[in-house]
Amino acid sequence: MTTETLIHPPVSDADALIADMGARARAAAKRMAVAPTDRKASGLRAAAAELRAREADILAANARDMAAGEANGLTSAMLDRLRLDAGRLGAIAGAVEAVAALADPVGAEIDRTSRPNGMVLSRVRVPLGVIGIIYESRPNVTADAAALGLMSGNAVILRGGSEAVHSNRAIHAALAAGLSEAELPADAVQLVPTQDRAAVGALLRAQGLVDIIIPRGGKGLVARVQDEARVPVLAHLDGICHLYIDAAADPDRAVALAVNAKMRRTGICGATETILIDRAYADPRAIIDALIGAGCEVRGDSAIAALSPHVTPASANDWDCEYLDAIVSIAAVDGVEGALAHIDAHSSRHTDAIVTEDRDAAERFLAEVDSAIVMHNASTQFADGGEFGLGAEIGIATGRLHARGPVALEGLTTYKWLVRGSGQTRP
Structure with missing residues (x-):
């Protein structure tokens, strides 16, 4: 045998x-x-x-x-x-x-x-x-x-x-x-x-x-x-998790959260796969450079690709992809409204987060994003039963029943x- x-x-x-x-x-x-x-x-x-x-x-x-x-x-x-x-x-x-x-x-x-x-x-x-x-x-x-x-x-x-x-x-x-x-x-x-x-x-x-x-x-x-x-x-379906950087985000916090949410452990379901950046945000290039410097491949829409020669143009499939790897897709959006529309179209309803110092924007995001976990100013990598004080978890349920x-x-x-x-x- x-x-x-x-x-x-x-x-x-x-x-x-x-x-x-x-x-x-x-x-x-x-x-x-x-x-x-x-x-x-x-x-x-x-x-x-x-x-x-x-x-x-x-x-x-x-x-x-x-x-x-x-x-x-x-x-x-x-x-x-x-x-x-x-x-x-x-x-x-x-x-x-x-x-x-x-x-x-x-x-x-x-x-x-x-x-x-x-x-x-x-x-x-x-x-x-x-x-x-x-x-x-x-x-x-x-x-x-x-x-x-x-x-x-x-x-x-x-x-x-x-x-x-x-x-x-x-x-x-x-x-x-x-x-x-x-x-x-x-x-x-x-x-x-x-x-x-x-x-x-x-x-x-x-x-x-x-x-x-x-x-x-x-x-x-x-x-x-x-x-x-x-x-x-x-x-527990795909972990297509989003991190939205609002125009009112603290720049240092935005960079730190983007890198951690994507790169701390790329193979877990709470890893961010898509970053959305408000077109009015002052320094999107700093986020892109920090991710690339951390060893991440960046795929961006036309607005993001224009900011750096190191960004690969994103395909239509990238917005629906759970990479589970050192790859991230980035899109420019028109404020909270644009972020909500993109998440509604592409999120797997696992975990989505907003980075902002605008309390009203944060509360709207928390209220209107229909995902199992919705965060404000925190890394999506915290989507874990142990981190929630539950001791452990069997999985992240993304449905609505039970x-x-x-x-x-x-x-x-x-x-x-x-x-x-x-x-x-x-x-």
């Missing part, structure tokens, strides 16, 4: 595999739904300790994935998402601990009302149940998804991408050890044991066993999930009505 076969073992019956995993996850979810907060937190802290204790094994596994990724021609952005080092692994463990320290949403009362007939009605948060998570290249998702799923009283079935197969298995082993130490059900966090694509299809068809699917990856993955799923999907923006503990719950009566009968 070849190494490739071991990594991607084919399955003779993908539906049977997922049915078995789903049944075990359903049983685990029932236990997790009533697990005490301190037990769940203890399991996560133990999992974080295991991640740190197994650093050498996890980084060795990641090195194998990195070598395979480089040999297979993964882009620099994909390799950046895949790469682990001691600092990143420490941050992953820290995120698991941060989730353990958060307030438990399960059982929290959302509201309470009393009816004229004396019945008392309340809504309380309950877990979603069994969550299927399909993701690409990011090994941190294995830990983040497990931590959030467990703390919110759910069971999760994880299916990571083949790019991170060794990393995911090493991280999952550490998580499983932590659960065992806290006497939580091991089946509450399962990793699909094959990269056979048939298993993905089976997971998408698992009505009655899986309550919701969360895809986290590129446009192709999300499109397949949305097309084939027979269970509800919480989707959850929007960084999906963390609360986003992995729903609610039920509790009705307390004293013998009332309906006339």
